[in-house]
Amino acid sequence: xxxxxxxxxxxxxxxxxxxxxxxxxxxxxxxxxxxxxxxxxxxxxxxxxxxxxxxxxxxxxxxxxxxxxxxxxxxxxxxxxxxxxxxxxxxxxxxxxxxxxxxxxxxxxxxxxxxxxxxxxxxxxxxxxxxxxxxxxxxxxxxxxxxxxxxxxxxxxxxxxxxxxxxxxxxxxxxxxxxxxxxxxxxxxxxxxxxxxxxxxxxxxxxxxxxxxxxxxxxxxxxxxxxxxxxxxxxxxxxxxxxxxxxxxxxxxxxxxxxxxxxxxxxxxxxxxxxxxxxxxxxxxxxxxxxxxxxxxxxxxxxxxxxxxxxxxxxxxxxxxxxxxxxxxxxxxxxxxxxxxxxxxxxxxxxxxxxxxxxxxxxxxxxxxxxxx
Amino acid sequence: xxxxxxxxxxxxxxxxxxxxxxxxxxxxxxxxxxxxxxxxxxxxxxxxxxxxxxxxxxxxxxxxxxxxxxxxxxxxxxxxxxxxxxxxxxxxxxxxxxxxxxxxxxxxxxxxxxxxxxxxxxxxxxxxxxxxxxxxxxxxxxxxxxxxxxxxxxxxxxxxxxxxxxxxxxxxxxxxxxxxxxxxxxxxxxxxxxxxxxxxxxxxxxxxxxxxxxxxxxxxxxxxxxxxxxxxxxxxxxxxxxxxxxxxxxxxxxxxxxxxxxxxxxxxxxxxxxxxxxxxxxxxxxxxxxxxxxxxxxxxxxxxxxxxxxxxxxxxxxxxxxxxxxxxxxxxxxxxxxxxxxxxxxxxxxxxxxxxxxxxxxxxxxxxxxxxxxxxxxxxxxxxxxxxxxxxxxxxxxxxxxxxxxxxxxxxxxxxxxxxxxxx
Numbered sequence: 001x002x003x004x005x006x007x008x009x010x011x012x013x014x015x016x017x018x019x020x021x022x023x024x025x026x027x028x029x030x031x032x033x034x035x036x037x038x039x040x041x042x043x044x045x046x047x048x049x050x051x052x053x054x055x056x057x058x059x060x061x062x063x064x065x066x067x068x069x070x071x072x073x074x075x076x077x078x079x080x081x082x083x084x085x086x087x088x089x090x091x092x093x094x095x096x097x098x099x100x101x102x103x104x105x106x107x108x109x110x111x112x113x114x115x116x117x118x119x120x121x122x123x124x125x126x127x128x129x130x131x132x133x134x135x136x137x138x139x140x141x142x143x144x145x146x147x148x149x150x151x152x153x154x155x156x157x158x159x160x161x162x163x164x165x166x167x168x169x170x171x172x173x174x175x176x177x178x179x180x181x182x183x184x185x186x187x188x189x190x191x192x193x194x195x196x197x198x199x200x201x202x203x204x205x206x207x208x209x210x211x212x213x214x215x216x217x218x219x220x221x222x223x224x225x226x227x228x229x230x231x232x233x234x235x236x237x238x239x240x241x242x243x244x245x246x247x248x249x250x251x252x253x254x255x256x257x258x259x260x261x262x263x264x265x266x267x268x269x270x271x272x273x274x275x276x277x278x279x280x281x282x283x284x285x286x287x288x289x290x291x292x293x294x295x296x297x298x299x300x301x302x303x304x305x306x307x308x309x310x311x312x313x314x315x316x317x318x319x320x321x322x323x324x325x326x327x328x329x330x331x332x333x334x335x336x337x338x339x340x341x342x343x344x345x346x347x348x349x350x351x352x353x354x355x356x357x358x359x360x361x362x363x364x365x366x367x368x369x370x371x372x373x
Numbered sequence: 374x375x376x377x378x379x380x381x382x383x384x385x386x387x388x389x390x391x392x393x394x395x396x397x398x399x400x401x402x403x404x405x406x407x408x409x410x411x412x413x414x415x416x417x418x419x420x421x422x423x424x425x426x427x428x429x430x431x432x433x434x435x436x437x438x439x440x441x442x443x444x445x446x447x448x449x450x451x452x453x454x455x456x457x458x459x460x461x462x463x464x465x466x467x468x469x470x471x472x473x474x475x476x477x478x479x480x481x482x483x484x485x486x487x488x489x490x491x492x493x494x495x496x497x498x499x500x501x502x503x504x505x506x507x508x509x510x511x512x513x514x515x516x517x518x519x520x521x522x523x524x525x526x527x528x529x530x531x532x533x534x535x536x537x538x539x540x541x542x543x544x545x546x547x548x549x550x551x552x553x554x555x556x557x558x559x560x561x562x563x564x565x566x567x568x569x570x571x572x573x574x575x576x577x578x579x580x581x582x583x584x585x586x587x588x589x590x591x592x593x594x595x596x597x598x599x600x601x602x603x604x605x606x607x608x609x610x611x612x613x614x615x616x617x618x619x620x621x622x623x624x625x626x627x628x629x630x631x632x633x634x635x636x637x638x639x640x641x642x643x644x645x646x647x648x649x650x651x652x653x654x655x656x657x658x659x660x661x662x663x664x665x666x667x668x669x670x671x672x673x674x675x676x677x678x679x680x681x682x683x684x685x686x687x688x689x690x691x692x693x694x695x696x697x698x699x700x701x702x703x704x705x706x707x708x709x710x711x712x713x714x715x716x717x718x719x720x721x722x723x724x725x726x727x728x729x730x731x732x733x734x735x736x737x738x739x740x741x742x743x744x745x746x747x748x749x750x751x752x753x754x755x756x757x758x759x760x761x762x763x764x765x766x767x768x769x770x771x772x773x774x775x776x777x778x779x780x781x782x783x784x785x786x787x788x789x790x791x792x793x794x795x796x797x
Contacts (some may be wrong), residue, residue, distance in 0.1 A: 034531055080511055082459075119703075137774045140459070140511055141678060143773075144671050145767040152764035159760070283515050320530030320541065325523020332516040333498070337506045 002059055007349065008136070009343050016288065019335035026330045040317035045324075047307045051192035053308050058188070060304035061297075062200040063275075067282030068300060069210050069257035072291040074139075076214055077227035083128055083143025084255040085279030086150030091121035092259030093154045093174070096198040096270035097161055099263070100175030109268050114260055121256020122249045124150065129248035133241040139248070147279070155272070156286070163269070167352075173271025183264045199263035206254055211293045223247055255279070284332045303328065402753035412715070416576040428566060430699055430708070433580025437702075438658055438695025439594045440465070441665075443649030444673025445680070445687045447492070447642040448603055452682060453605060455618035455637030456503050457788040458512035461646045462670025463521025464495035468650025470525040473544040473661030474532060475653075479549040485590065485648065493640055493646015500639035503633055507790045518670075519708035526663050533661070544661035547654065553560045553586040553592065577782055588656045590648075597645065602684040612636055618784035621791040631791060646670060675770040681781050694766040701762040709762045715750040736776075 024042075029037045049057060067084055074081035081087075095117040099109055104258060131137040163175040185195025214220035226233040226243050234240060256280055259270075267274060284305050289296030310324035415423050419508045424430050437785070442460045451458040476484025478548025495517055513631025517568040533539035538546055564573050605611035614625040614634045621631045649669070654661045665756035672694055679693075700708045724740030774781070 034528070049481065082511075082515070089462050101704055131771075135775050140457075141774065142771060144459070145675065145771045148668060148671065148767040149764045149771070152760045152767075156758050156760035159758070177700065186758070192680055194733055241446055279513060280519065283512075284519065287512060297604075320527045322523050322526035324525060327519030329516050329523060332519065333502060333508075333513070336508045337502060 006079040007294045008284045008346075010105070011027060011123050011346055012290075015290075015335055015338040015342055017259070018338045019288075019331050022338075024194045024333035025328050026334075027327050031319075031323075032325060036319050037317050040134050041313065041319055041323065044312050044316040045306070047309070047312075049305070049308060050304065051189050052194055055189050055192045055194045055196055056302065057304045057308045058200065059197050059261070059265070059305060061300040062197055063258060063278060064281055064285050064303050065203045065297060066206060066254060066258045067259075067278045068285035069206055069282075069293070070258065071279075071282045071286040072289075073210065073214075073247060073251040073254060073285055075176075076290050077223045077226075077243065079227075079244065079247055079251070080140045080165070081125065081128075081248065081255070082140055082147050082283065083125060083279070084251075084258065085277065087121040087124045087255035088258035088278060089150045089251045090274070091117040091256030092263055092274065093157065093270050095256075095260065096118040096177070096263055098173045099181055100163070100269060102178040102181070103265040106180040110264055112237035113177075113181075113263075114257065117256040117260055119256070120252040122253040125248045125252020125255065126245070132248070133244055158270070158272070173269040173273075175270045181264065183266055185265055195275060197261040197263035199264060202257060202259035202260060206257065207293045207297065210254075218251045219246075256272050258282075276313040284328060287332060288335050307358065382490070385593050388503060402646055408492055410576050410579065413571060414572045416570060416711055416715050419577060420711035420714060422708045424700070424703060425711055425782060428563065428578045428581035428585060428705060430696075431579050432585065432707065433699035433703060434588070434692070434696040436695075437698040439591050440649040440652045440657065440669050440689045441650065441673045441676055441694050441698075442598070442688060442691035443594055443689055444646045444670050445677040446647035446651070446673075446684070448674050448677040449601065449642075449682065449684065450638045450645065451642035452677070452787050453618045454611045454614050454635045455621060455786045455789065455791065456499070456635055456639050457510040457514065457640070458642055459511060459671075459674060459675055460495060460499045460517030460521070461514075461642075462516075462666060462668065463518040464492040464499075464643045464646035465650035465653070465670045465673075466521040466589050467491035467495045467527045469654040469661055470528055471647060472651030474528070474546055476547045477536070477545060481550045481655060484547065484550075485593075485651055488647045488649075488654070489644045490647070492643040492645065492650065495638040495641070495647065499643065501637045503790075504635045504639065507792055509790065513750075522664075526693055529621030529661060529663060538635020542663040544654075547659050548669075549659065549715065550589055552586045552588050554586050559585045574707065588652075588653050590656050594652070595646075598684055598688060605684075615784070617791075618786055621789075629741055632793065635791070646673070648675075649673065655680075659752060672766050675766055678781065678783075679770050679773050682783050693769070697762060697765040700769075701759055704751045707756050708784045709757040709765075710751065711745055711756065714755065717744045717747040717751060720747060731784075760771020 017331065028038050028042075031041055035332055044083060066086070068085075070083055070084050071359040091274050098116050099113040100348060104112055111372045124146065125143075128137075130138045130140040131142045158172065161174060162172060183198035186200070212220075214223060218238065222233065222238045223243055223246075224238065226240055232302060233243075242307055245301045259274070265268065285296060285299045288302070289299035306324045306327060310321035313321045313323060413425060439736030444465055447464065448458050449463055453625040457475075468491040469487040471494075472484040472488030474491075475487025497515055498520070499517050500515075503510050529544065530541040533544045534541045536545045559581060562577045562584075566581055568574055601612075604691050605615060613624065613629050616627075616629065617631045617634045617638075619637075621703075624634075627633050650666060653669070658665060673691070676690035676694055677687050679690035680688070687769040697709070698711075720740050721744040724737045724744060727740060731737075
């Protein structure tokens with residue numbers, strides 16, 4: 001397998017480009033069928049974002065990125081962690097409760113809270129890992145169940161620990177973190193009043209570690225080998241149950257980080273309005289980015305761009321912003337279908353190439369082989 | 374990324390062929406049912422939670438069990454043909470919108486058709502992706518859930534805004550479907566129920582709940598259950614369909630067009646899930662609302678797994694989950710609290726049985742410890758918080774999977790991508 005032949009680069013890029021085209025066509029067809037203004041919708045969606053909106057896009061992308069990396073860790077070894085949703089919910093709740101107590105000063109409070117989030121996300125994913133290894137329960141089913149259980153559990157606990165010091169009894173969030181622990185943000189985009197989350201650095205670090213650990217270490221090699229061929233991995237001495245547990249714990253730990261940029265950069269507490277459903281976006285983004293740390297970054301930016309630009313749809317084109325979910329869904333379908341078709345085409349081309357080379361070899365040295373046949 | 378996932382190197386021994394098929398005769402079913410009623414009566418008398426078997430609770434439970442059951446039935450069709458379907462939620466959502474739209478335009482009966490069509494649209498997408506293009510089943514399901522939710526909300530905002538009583542996230546009130554009651558019997562049973570006589574009143578309450586103001590869609594759902602059981606397990610068509618889920622290569626070698634059967638199964642699956650969504654809009658709420666399904670597609674999937682990929686078990690699972698849902702909605706923290714006692718006693722019995730009969734000390738001990746903890750919980754509290762009641766279906770499924778996964782048997786080729794002519 002040559003790493004970067006022109007054919008491979010072309011085939012790799014063909015998928016996402018095709019998917020975007022298909023999404024454009026299908027969405028336009030839906031708009032026409034329903035009778036909405038197609039032109040207004042696209043000019044609104046494709047207009048250049050203002051500096052303030054660019055900041056929002058980068059911020060949303062950093063959160064999506066963490067979620068997608070969490071999912072991708074599982075994907076690399078054939079594990080389907082649908083439970084990122086529940087894992088980050090449990091983790092951010094625990095971190096918010098801890099940070100709200102303000103037992104530690106300033107940045108130390110943030111660091112310990114982040115460690116707690118990693119621990120809680122990992123433990124919640126660990127339940128699914130234990131069930132899979134010890135009881136043979138599919139992680140797909142168990143994580144779906146654990147998502148729902150996390151939702152119920154956290155909303156019950158939130159009722160117990162909600163902040164009652166402030167105004168009235170209808171407060172539905174944890175105690176706000178102290179001012180010294182609020183991260184102010186980075187002024188990366190010129191001309192924007194708002195700032196990029198400081199914890200975007202966390203996303204960058206996680207992305208680097210993902211690339212390094214999975215690509216450059218023995219552990220990562222074993223993990224990928226298990227994902228590609230379990231039997232081959234077992235034959236080379238990999239203990240698959242142990243790998244399942246470590247991969248799931250890692251995935252859950254990263255999932256625990258998903259809520260951190262939001263908690264320390266925007267919400268400052270956990271409440272009923274905390275952004276939900278990030279885990280499912282993560283699945284889509286990981287697939288779109290083909291589990292590649294750079295690819296996922298682009299996919300996360302695309303997702304964030306669409307979400308941000310959808311806000312203007314209602315005003316500019318009188319179309320529900322939910323239209324963006326249709327576009328995202330179609331992109332996802334188109335991209336996985338395109339990857340599947342490309343994979344098959346790739347195999348066919350590879351076979352043809354090998355056959356050609358073999359034929360050429362045979363042509364140059366016509367020995368007894370021909371007689372045998 | 375196959376839906377079948379890793380086998381974790383565990384060699385699962387093929388289940389021993391059942392020596393004798395347990396066949397439930399009508400008499401035995403009646404006996405079991407009487408036993409359940411007896412237990413419930415005892416529980417009611419001991420704890421004083423009168424809502425536990427009231428006709429109101431039973432009627433509400435049925436109303437909530439039907440959509441879960443229909444979604445699960447949809448899952449059953451598709452998974453029996455070997456296609457994992459976690460897109461049930463998306464199909465249900467499309468069904469809610471389809472039902473509401475058609476009911477407003479052409480009346481309540483058209484709403485039923487609309488729900489089915491909405492679900493079938495989702496089924497077509499899932500079938501094209503998984504069967505025709507060989508995309509991973511879970512991936513397709515996740516994408517379908519995203520599209521389904523987006524499409525329904527978008528269409529709702531487009532069509533229901535500006536209607537009388539409607540808005541961007543809600544439809545106007547929908548026309549009613551007729552309901553059926555057994556005349557005379559219903560009232561007599563109601564009087565009997567009010568007297569709170571041991572066993573008799575409980576039985577009366579349950580029967581009254583079953584025969585009073587039953588929606589026609591509930592009756593249709595029950596008929597669909599019977600039809601599914603017959604088609605899938607008693608007809609040549611069903612045998613072929615199930616063979617595609619057990620071993621598509623073997624089916625192919627017998628001349629079965631596997632693609633056709635899988636495609637059809639996923640379409641039926643979508644239709645049933647869509648009907649489940651339609652029930653929510655037409656009967657349960659009488660209105661379309663964004664996010665109305667509330668994860669019931671996933672609960673349907675859970676009910677199907679709980680029921681071991683069989684219609685009877687699925688029905689029991691849907692009934693159980695519907696019941697817990699109903700109790701929660703009726704503000705029945707006290708009723709669930711009563712059920713805690715039952716759970717504690719059951720766990721105690723299981724624990725003792727495991728230790729005495731199976732010599733499984735760890736599992737038995739675990740069960741007894743949990744039983745004692747549950748008992749303490751019962752003793753020191755008055756009610757169970759509604760958030761925790763809401764997670765009961767999921768927790769039950771997780772426990773069933775954890776403790777009985779060796780007894781569960783899903784279709785052998787479930788979730789595997791099949792390509793024609795590639796079986797070697």
